[in-house]
Amino acid sequence: xxxxxxxxxxxxxxxxxxxxxxxxxxxxxxxxxxxxxxxxxxxxxxxxxxxxxxxxxxxxxxxxxxxxxxxxxxxxxxxxxxxxxxxxxxxxxxxxxxxxxxxxxxxxxxxxxxxxxxxxxxxxxxxxxxxxxxxxxxxxxxxxxxxxxxxxxxxxxxxxxxxxxxxxxxxxxxxxxxxxxxxxxxxxxxxxxxxx
Amino acid sequence: xxxxxxxxxxxxxxxxxxxxxxxxxxxxxxxxxxxxxxxxxxxxxxxxxxxxxxxxxxxxxxxxxxxxxxxxxxxxxxxxxxxxxxxxxxxxxxxxxxxxxxxxxxxxxxxxxxxxxxxxxxxxxxxxxxxxxxxxxxxxxxxxxxxxxxxxxxxxxxxxxxxxxxxxxxxxxxxxxxxxxxxxxxxxxxxxxxxxxxxxxxxxxxxxxxxxxxxxxxxxxxxxxxxxxxxxxxxxxxxxxxxx
Numbered sequence: 001x002x003x004x005x006x007x008x009x010x011x012x013x014x015x016x017x018x019x020x021x022x023x024x025x026x027x028x029x030x031x032x033x034x035x036x037x038x039x040x041x042x043x044x045x046x047x048x049x050x051x052x053x054x055x056x057x058x059x060x061x062x063x064x065x066x067x068x069x070x071x072x073x074x075x076x077x078x079x080x081x082x083x084x085x086x087x088x089x090x091x092x093x094x095x096x097x098x099x100x101x102x103x104x105x106x107x108x109x110x111x112x113x114x115x116x117x118x119x120x121x122x123x124x125x126x127x128x129x130x131x132x133x134x135x136x137x138x139x140x141x142x143x144x145x146x147x148x149x150x151x152x153x154x155x156x157x158x159x160x161x162x163x164x165x166x167x168x169x170x171x172x173x174x175x176x177x178x179x180x181x182x183x184x185x186x187x188x189x190x191x192x193x194x195x196x
Numbered sequence: 197x198x199x200x201x202x203x204x205x206x207x208x209x210x211x212x213x214x215x216x217x218x219x220x221x222x223x224x225x226x227x228x229x230x231x232x233x234x235x236x237x238x239x240x241x242x243x244x245x246x247x248x249x250x251x252x253x254x255x256x257x258x259x260x261x262x263x264x265x266x267x268x269x270x271x272x273x274x275x276x277x278x279x280x281x282x283x284x285x286x287x288x289x290x291x292x293x294x295x296x297x298x299x300x301x302x303x304x305x306x307x308x309x310x311x312x313x314x315x316x317x318x319x320x321x322x323x324x325x326x327x328x329x330x331x332x333x334x335x336x337x338x339x340x341x342x343x344x345x346x347x348x349x350x351x352x353x354x355x356x357x358x359x360x361x362x363x364x365x366x367x368x369x370x371x372x373x374x375x376x377x378x379x380x381x382x383x384x385x386x387x388x389x390x391x392x393x394x395x396x397x398x399x400x401x402x403x404x405x406x407x408x409x410x411x412x413x414x415x416x417x418x419x420x421x422x423x424x425x426x427x428x429x430x431x432x433x434x435x436x437x438x439x440x
Contacts, residue, residue: 027202028202028205028378029202029203029205029206029207030205030309030310030311030312030374030378031311032207034207034220035207035209035220035222035224035226036312037219037220037221038207038219038220038221038222038223038224038226038227039207039224039226039227039310039312039313039316040312040313040316041219041221042221042223042224042226042227042230042231043230043307043313043316043317044316046227046230046231046233046234047230047234047287047291047317049234050234050237050238050287050290050291051283051284051287053238054237054238054241054283054286054287054290055283055284055287057242058238058241058242058245059241059263059282059283059286061245061246062241062244062245062259062260062263063263064248065245065248065256065260066260066263066264068248069248069250072250073250
């Protein structure tokens with residue numbers, strides 16, 4: 001109910017307003033030529049000055065600013081790209097150095113090992129040779145000893161037997177006869193004694 | 197009570213009457229708002245172009261965004277040949293936009309709501325575009341009125357229609373802006389009058405309309421400036437790149 005009255009009042013007041021406006025309206029001021037020349041004059045003046053100032057002073061500055069910013073951003077991007085490439089190259093270099101040094105270390109290790117092995121071989125050879133020499137010398141000595149052994153034994157046997165005979169018999173015995181007997185014996189039993 | 201909704205368009209003299217010969221060039225409220233618009237444009241764009249920092253501040257950003265907006269509009273509609281006319285179209289767009297926007301402030305005068313102002317602008321554009329067209333193409337510019345691919349029987353009719361449409365360009369351009377501004381402001385004034393006459397009881401409905409209309413009118417103010425500028429670009433495109 002209240003709502004209805006509200007909208008009705010609005011609706012009816014439109015009529016009064018329309019009448020009020022109708023009474024006052026006196027055509028469009030736009031079509032009154034009184035100030036046309038003045039408006040044209042001021043329009044040309046203000047617009048002309050604005051156009052001149054904008055086109056000669058302000059717009060070139062703005063376009064300059066935009067250009068310089070654009071070029072600066074491009075430059076920065078370029079510099080960043082370059083630095084990235086540099087760092088990539090450095091990284092590659094670093095990797096290369098690392099792999100090279102690894103290889104070098106490997107080769108050094110191998111060389112050292114080979115050298116050590118060679119040294120060991122050489123020393124062993126020398127030692128072997130020395131040992132061989134010593135063995136040969138010892139064998140020679142043994143041979144010599146062995147060769148001299150029957151004579152010495154014979155001599156000892158002769159001397160011993162002559163002294164033995166002297167003590168037993170009390171008379172001087174001819175050494176030559178004893179040695180003949182010992183020689184004869186040793187020739188007969190030499191093999192048995194020396195195991196040759 | 198409510199004032200005449202048309203009285204907001206009244207032009208009145210401020211200060212003494214200035215006459216040059218038979219012409220009255222007195223300083224009026226229209227002149228005042230033309231000067232206000234141009235001075236604020238110059239102020240904003242001067243501040244916006246003064247410092248060149250990589251990270252622009254708000255005014256610089258505003259200036260540069262407007263610059264790129266208009267430059268993109270021109271290159272999209274008229275191509276790269278329209279570059280020399282950039283400053284003019286930029287000034288035109290900004291002038292119309294600021295005059296429209298100043299008109300949205302209560303108790304101000306809308307310069308562009310006067311047919312004589314918009315007509316002078318449109319006539320200047322029309323004459324300028326026609327002159328550019330004849331300079332660029334000589335009498336070949338008249339080929340604009342003869343579209344290609346039209347049967348010979350229809351040609352006389354088409355040519356007449358084309359000529360009429362070409363000649364009506366300044367009228368349509370100026371009336372569009374003037375009528376939009378005048379209609380919007382009249383409507384707002386009428387609704388404002390309703391608020392007063394309906395009082396505290398019934399005034400809320402037209403008040404809400406008024407609020408909504410203000411938003412719409414701000415949109416229209418921008419849109420009409422844009423349309424004015426882009427139509428200028430299209431006319432310029434016809435003159436520069438004759439492709440009929």
